[in-house]
Amino acid sequence: MGQRIQGTEDLYGGYMRAWQHMQDVARDLFGAYGFDMIETPAIEQVDTFVHGIGESTDVVRKEMFRVFSGALMDRLLESGSESGLKAKQRMAMRPEGTAGVVRAAVEGNFVPQGGAPVKLWYAEPMFRGERPQKGRLRQFHQVGVEWLGAPDPAADAECIIMLMEFYKRLGFDPSKLKLSINSMGDANCRPAYRDKVRQFILDHADEMCEDCIERAEINPLRSFDCKNDHCREVMKAAPLVTDNLCDDCRDHYAKVKQYLDAAGVSYVEDPTLVRGLDYYTRTVFEVEVEGAGVGAIGGGGRYDGLMELEGGKPTPGIGFAVGFERIALALASQGVSLEGAEPSCVYVACTGADERSAAFDATLALRRAGIRTEADYQGRSLKSQFKQADKLHARVCVVLGSDEVAAGVATLRDMSTHEQVQVPIGELVERVQALLA
Numbered sequence: 010m011g012q013r014i015q016g017t018e019d020l021y022g023g024y025m026r027a028w029q030h031m032q033d034v035a036r037d038l039f040g041a042y043g044f045d046m047i048e049t050p051a052i053e054q055v056d057t058f059v060h061g062i063g064e065s066t067d068v069v070r071k072e073m074f075r076v077f078s079g080a081l082m083d084r085l086l087e088s089g090s091e092s093g094l095k096a097k098q099r100m101a102m103r104p105e106g107t108a109g110v111v112r113a114a115v116e117g118n119f120v121p122q123g124g125a126p127v128k129l130w131y132a133e134p135m136f137r138g139e140r141p142q143k144g145r146l147r148q149f150h151q152v153g154v155e156w157l158g159a160p161d162p163a164a165d166a167e168c169i170i171m172l173m174e175f176y177k178r179l180g181f182d183p184s185k186l187k188l189s190i191n192s193m194g195d196a197n198c199r200p201a202y203r204d205k206v207r208q209f210i211l212d213h214a215d216e217m218c219e220d221c222i223e224r225a226e227i228n229p230l231r232s233f234d235c236k237n238d239h240c241r242e243v244m245k246a247a248p249l250v251t252d253n254l255c256d257d258c259r260d261h262y263a264k265v266k267q268y269l270d271a272a273g274v275s276y277v278e279d280p281t282l283v284r285g286l287d288y289y290t291r292t293v294f295e296v297e298v299e300g301a302g303v304g305a306i307g308g309g310g311r312y313d314g315l316m317e318l319e320g321g322k323p324t325p326g327i328g329f330a331v332g333f334e335r336i337a338l339a340l341a342s343q344g345v346s347l348e349g350a351e352p353s354c355v356y357v358a359c360t361g362a363d364e365r366s367a368a369f370d371a372t373l374a375l376r377r378a379g380i381r382t383e384a385d386y387q388g389r390s391l392k393s394q395f396k397q398a399d400k401l402h403a404r405v406c407v408v409l410g411s412d413e414v415a416a417g418v419a420t421l422r423d424m425s426t427h428e429q430v431q432v433p434i435g436e437l438v439e440r441v442q443a444l445l446a
C-alpha cells in the first residue's frame with residue numbers, strides 16, 4: 010500500500026476548514042486593497058525559477074523537485090545527462106509563487122508600458138525538497154501577493170501594513186509578532202557591497218565553514234544566515250548593507266519607514282536580514298512569532314529587476330507570502346485555533362421504508378433552498394438517527410413518521426431545546442428557515 014510522503018500532509022476536516030478560513034480572510038482583506046486572485050501552474054520550466062530565484066540559492070540548487078515524464082526519464086537514464094533536453098522538457102514543481110506570477114505577467118503583458126499597476130494574490134501549494142521537521146514541509150501552502158508596476162515606497166509600506174493586518178485578523182496577538190525589515194540595495198549599490206562581504210569572508214576564511222567559503226564566490230550575503238552559529242558570530246563584524254546603500258536606496262528605505270511609523274506599525278531594523286531568494290532589491294521583511302519555534306511565518310520584499318530576468322520590460326514589483334502550516338502551528342502555540350466551528354446542518358429522519366420517499370423529497374427541497382441537510386442512508390432506527398443528527402451538529406431535525414406522512418405534515422425538533430412542532434409539509438422550508446434564523 011502506498012503511504013503519504015514524509016513532509017506532506019492531507020488536508021481535511023478542521024485542518025481544511027482552517028486553510029479555507031485563511032483564504033476567506035485573505036480574499037476580504039486583500040480585496041479591500043485592490044488585489045485579484047491568480048492561479049499559475051504548479052509546474053513551470055526550470056528556467057523560470059533559475060532566472061528569477063537565482064542559480065546560487067539553496068532553493069534552486071538543492072530544494073527544487075524536478076519533473077520528468079516516464080519516457081523522458083528512460084531517455085535520461087540511458088544518456089546519463091540532461092544536456093540533450095530542450096528548455097520545455099526541463100520542468101520543476103514550483104518552490105514559491107513569485108517567479109511563476111511574474112512569468113505569467115510577462116507572457117500575458119499584464120503591465121503594458123505606461124499601464125496601471127497590477128495587484129494579484131494566490132493561495133497555492135508549494136514544493137521544496139527540504140528535510141522535513143516541525144513547520145518545514147516538502148509540500149506546504151502559501152497565501153501570497155504580488156504587486157507589479159508600483160515603484161513608490163508607499164507600495165512597500167502598504168504591503169507590510171496589509172500583511173500585519175492579515176495576521177491580526179487571523180487571531181494573532183500583534184504584540185507577539187516580530188516584524189524585521191531591511192534594505193538590500195539595488196543593482197547600483199549592491200554589487201560593490203557584495204564584493205565587500207566576499208572579501209570579508211575570504212579574510213576570515215580560517216574561522217568560517219566550508220559552505221561559507223563556497224558562498225563567498227557565489228552568494229556571499231547568504232553567510233549572514235549560515236546554519237553554523239560560529240559563522241553567524243563572525244559575520245556580526247561584516248560590513249552592513251545599510252552602511253553601503255546608494256542615495257536612492259537610502260531615501261526609499263527612509264520613506265518606507267516613515268509610512269510604517271505613520272501607520273503605527275512597529276518593526277525592528279535588521280541589517281543582516283538577507284532572505285533566501287536572489288530577486289530582492291531594496292525593501293525586504295520577515296515576520297516571526299516569539300516563542301512559537303516554527304521559523305518565519307511570512308516574508309517578502311521588493312524585486313524591481315525580476316520582470317527583466319523573466320524576459321519582460323523593466324517593471325518594479327513587491328510582494329510577500331505566508332505559510333499556512335506555520336501560521337496554524339504558531340496560532341496553536343498561542344491557544345488560538347484557525348479551524349472555526351464544525352458546520353451545523355438540518356437532519357431529516359424517517360421511521361421506515363414507507364416514509365423514505367417523503368424524506369427524500371424533504372431533503373431535496375431543503376438543499377435546494379441552500380440549507381446544509383443530511384439524512385439517513387443506512388436504514389437506522391429513529392433513535393440512532395437522532396444520535397447521528399447530534400453527531401453532525403444538526404440544529405433542527407425533521408421527523409417523518411407514518412402519521413406525519415399520512416397527514417401531510419412534518420415534525421420539527423429543535424435539537425438544543427428538544428421542543429417539537431408540527432408544520433404542513435408545504436411550509437417545511439420556510440418553517441425550518443425561521444427556526445434556523
Ligand code: HAM
Pocket residue numbers: 104105106107137139144145146147149150151153154155285286305306307308309310311327328329330331332333334335
Ligand atoms: P519565503 O520566505 O521563501 O518567500 O516563503 C514565505 C513563507 O512560506 C515563509 O515565511 C514560511 O512561512 C513559508 N514556508 C517556506 N518554506 C516552507 C516550508 N518548507 N514548509 C512550510 N512553510 C514554508 C517566498 O516564497 C517569496 N515568494 C515571498 C514573496 C512574494 N516575496 C515577494 N513576493
